[in-house]
Amino acid sequence: MKNELYAIPTPLHPDGLVYIQSNGYQEEQCILVDTKKFITAWKEQNQKYCSLPSIKSTFLRKALGLGALDQQLLNLLKSTTEDCIKYLPKQTSWGNNTEKYPMPAARVSYNNGKIDFSNGRHRVINLFNVGAKYIPIDVFTGSNFEEFKKHFSIC
Numbered sequence: 001m002k003n004e005l006y007a008i009p010t011p012l013h014p015d016g017l018v019y020i021q022s023n024g025y026q027e028e029q030c031i032l033v034d035t036k037k038f039i040t041a042w043k044e045q046n047q048k049y050c051s052l053p054s055i056k057s058t059f060l061r062k063a064l065g066l067g068a069l070d071q072q073l074l075n076l077l078k079s080t081t082e083d084c085i086k087y088l089p090k091q092t093s094w095g096n097n098t099e100k101y102p103m104p105a106a107r108v109s110y111n112n113g114k115i116d117f118s119n120g121r122h123r124v125i126n127l128f129n130v131g132a133k134y135i136p137i138d139v140f141t142g143s144n145f146e147e148f149k150k151h152f153s154i155c
Contacts, residue, residue, distance in 0.1 A: 004030060004136070005102055010088070011131040012081045018088050018127065019102035020136050028138040029145065030105055033152040035128045035135050041151070042115050043077070076125050084129040087122065109140040110148035 003024035007017050022030035088103070106120025117124075120137075127135050134154045139145055 006032070006105075006136045008127065008132050008135055010127065013085055013088060013130045018130075018132070020105050021102040022105050022136055023107060023138050025107075025138065027141055028107065029141050030136050030138050031149055031152065032134045032154050033137050034154050035124075035132050038115075038135075038137070038152050039077075039124070039128050045114055076122060077129075079126075079129055081130060084126040087126050088130065105136045105138045107138045107140075108148075109143035110145070111143050113144075113147075 004022045006020045006022075008020055010016065010018050103123060104120070106124050107118045108120075109116045109118070124135060124137070137152075139148050
């Protein structure tokens with residue numbers, strides 16, 4: 001769906017909802033994903049990198065097929081709910097016009113079973129940590145889109 005606005009229930013966020021909008025790019029389609037399944041798959045694909053923190057060269061990481069889940073993101077996964085709330089916009093700060101200031105959906109491609117973010121890694125983790133059971137993610141349609149949908153879609 002293009003430029004759709006989603007109200008995502010977030011039980012641990014003070015407002016109870018966070019608004020997210022699909023980016024509407026022609027080469028992407030927005031999918032509502034099961035947050036827990038998505039985060040679990042993303043963490044599993046990056047376990048190799050996490051066990052080899054001394055490999056710092058981007059070239060070497062790519063050559064070895066290692067992911068980009070760095071120590072900062074590992075720490076974010078362990079963040080407290082209060083810390084995550086700080087980085088998610090509050091409904092009240094938007095006033096009555098939620099359509100004007102929603103967060104953009106995360107953007108990913110999915111190739112050979114591997115999730116690659118182009119934007120939104122921190123948003124996804126923060127939403128997961130405040131209890132979002134599902135979130136919209138814009139997926140590049142030229143990258144095993146149907147396989148991604150089969151694995152992670154809630155619909």
